[in-house]
Amino acid sequence: VVEGLALLDLGVSPYSGAIFHETPLIIYLFHFLIEYAELVFMITDVLTAVALYLAIQDFNKVVFKKQKLLIELDKYAPDVAELIQTPMEMHYIPLKVALFYLLNPYSVMSCVAKSTCAINNTIIAFFILATIKGSAFLSAVFLALATYQSLYPLTLFAPALLYLLQRQFIPIKLKSKSFWLYTTQYAALYLCSLVVIICLSFFLLNSWDFIPSVYGFILSVPDLTPNIGLFWYFFAEMFEHFSLFFVCVFQINVFFYTIPLAIKLKEHPVFFMFVQLAIISIFKSYPTVGDIALYMAFLPVWSHLYRFLRNIFILSCVLIVCSVLFPVLWHLWIYAGSANSNFYYAITLTFNIGQILLVSDYFYAFLRREYYLTHGLHLTRQDGTEAMLVLK
């Protein structure tokens, strides 16, 4: 960012150097704020925490209302009293969410490192707040901003749409006219704001070269500095003529999970949003620990799933051990010269596997709870013996 600013001051396009890959709006933002950089990042973190707090507060109210409605409609099986969430448990969840985000060592690290990921997190947090409050316009604007920053929040379009549809009580049937009407409304809002922002950037810098520099960079992964993601090692080892194919495969991997998850989780769009955020931060081309901090902040919201999580202890140990070994092996590789990139990538792989298992564990627990809610806690087969729930 500093280099971009320097080039801008000189009158040259900031994208002519190969280092700067942020969007023009960010340059202009920092043009004014560069002296107070630390303060800016602290404020963005606080803003994110506040936005998450308000969002989860609202969400809890919605969940409780929905639960009450379903109980009255007798949709739940009779013996699931333990699984129902009570307001007393849910009272402290927003505070826990905000604290989880602020005190997470990952967010502290990314604040100290002054990574622009913090700004991404703020925009996504505001987007979630706007969606949960139900304002389609604001949510579309924030989503457009988030997509403009890094391409991947595009996948958050689906859960936001599902949530807003649910809020308007529009059933999701492919034949229903109101469904298509609302969808096109929301999509139009989103696309228009995106176009406005892109044109604004064009007018700020009078050139279109921010598009290949920002989006082309994210999509084609030319820079292979090691990070905690999965891309760099593959592409470092690969032959030239295969790299296009593998880039496509890796990028599709990120976007691909939206559709099956949308079909499965259409009743629970906020959980869908959480899983989608996690998938983005694991599979994106240049992940940072700030992204991880954002989706981990959501974990207290589903703390009632604790009893169904199967591997949570081992997974948390794996994540902590990997986080500690990251700097050790980095030091051994770069400074001591005695290890090599394989060690570092091994830890990266383990860390990402841990994250994936965490997300899938939560997914499984969530589905299991839903199943128990509708079918009762004691499952019996046809002949009356005890049955066990298995995820196929």
Added chain:
Amino acid sequence: PGSILSYVLGLGWFLALAFPPLAPRTYMSENAMGSTMVEERFPLGQRALAFARQFAAHKKKAGAMPVAWLEQTLWSLGLEVHRQPFTRTLPFPDESRERYMVKGTNVYGILRAPRAASTEALVLSTPCSEGPHNDQAVGLALALASYFRGQIYWAKDIIFLVNEHDLLGMEAWLEAYHDVNLTGEPGGGTAGSWPVLAGLTRALPAEVSSSGTLGRAGAIQAAISLELSSDVVTSMDVAVEGLNGQLPNLDLLNLFHAFCQKNGLLCTIQGKLQRSDLDSLPAYAHSLQTLLLMVLAQASGRPRGDHGLFLRYRIEAITLRGINSFRQYKYDMTTVGRTLEGMFRKLNNLLERLHQSYFFYLLPSLSRFVSIGLYMPAFGFLLLVLILRISFLTLLHLHPLVPTTLWDPCDPPWYLQEPRPGLLVLVPPVLVCHGAGLALYLLPVRGQHMATQHFPVAEAEAVVLTLIAIYVAGMALPHSTHRVLGAAGSARGWMVLKLLALLELALLLSALALLNFSLGFVLALTMVPAAAAVQPHGPRVLLAVVLVLATPAVTLLLGIFLERELLETPAGPAEGWQLFLGALGQGLLQHHLYGAFLCPALALGAYPAWLLLWNVLFWQ
């Protein structure tokens, strides 16, 4: 039972490593250094001794390093001479230096390779010590310089460095040469490999400053540090351990061994000669002794010679010492010079940095080595003990808290069972223990002025005594934390605390083992059995004694005694205690001066983990 077996297996594996037939012989991996087919013709042994006598005379006259004479001599030999004055502020004056600020000068001459671009360099460094030490080393270096000057086959520049104040001067030279500021100067500069620690030490005024632009000779490929204190030697001793237990590439050692054998020079490691009879018990004991000495030296993280600081910059370096003992056959300077000439000629042949051979190894003797693949399982078994304990605790004792996949209708509903000893109960002990570790790390050096005002002791003693005082005070903590906790500590809370302590210990030990295997292994050896066995019930006094024996400070004390035993100069209790205090002071000093991480690792890592276990022991 499984844990005991695993521990015994780990210990046995380690002891078996010393068995000579099991360890593979060393071999030269780097192709460019393959054969020793050079013909050394160094004739200037007598000239070396003459130089040495002149140097000694001038040193005595000047009282410190005779800078002007050295510069003039190097100039007359035809080298490019530079001098580097440096000053260093110590965090506290230790016994040998007795003052806060140390001033010195490094003098070095560069022999430019006649027909090559100056892109790479080799270094021959000789420390200038006070008194009649190391004079012959400087003399030999000067003689070698004059001989090398006449040869045409040099492809790399050679730097002949004479550094003052041993490691301080070396650190100043290396930092100025590489233009970095690794040891915490407040104004800018890169933070090097330990930015967190550099940030912490930045608060203390430990500045090194040197002046002027340095004459440089390109990237340094290898360095040899020479220490000779007598006109004739009976053997050459090699020291490999560097700062933080980093080791040079094994090829450099192989090079030294090959050339010693070629010239018929007797070479030793850890001061011990090799035995030719293998497969016998005395031979096994001998190689075990050598191995243990190396492990202890590496664990202390102290550089064994001036070469230790080169390793941080990825420059392979070893220290050669000439030993004059009571043997019959003595070698003169010419032989030593020939060996060095051969080594330098081989290093001259290198095309790339040494990377072929091992970086992590242990040496039971000079011709045998144990690589990391062989010695890691020993540590793995010790870690297995901890992991077995952790899983044991998780599965059996915390069973009602682990969610069951099968909903058992006989269990009472989960909200009626004893509430999860909320993690909130554990926060005070954990915070207090880590706070004590932080105090142990920060207070002794910062509080030394206050201590010297109130007590009639010197600063160095004040620092060391504060260290011991905080350490022992930490042991009284369980009583105060329990008063804070009140009745909130449930009967099963100790299990979760023990789980946390074991996890932290396992994490710390594995991170340490990757960076400095000996340190990780030694700490694991002592702390793991105590950690696994500790619990509030059972024979409390016995467990308390075991835990006190396992504490890092006692490990250090026992290590010192063991080292003296192995060096065949056993130390009595009083002397041992003095050495122990000295070691504590040195450890702190080295951390602040060179960025050694033994001190923070023990203070911020091992000590809080041990305190947590101590808390578990005294859980009411």
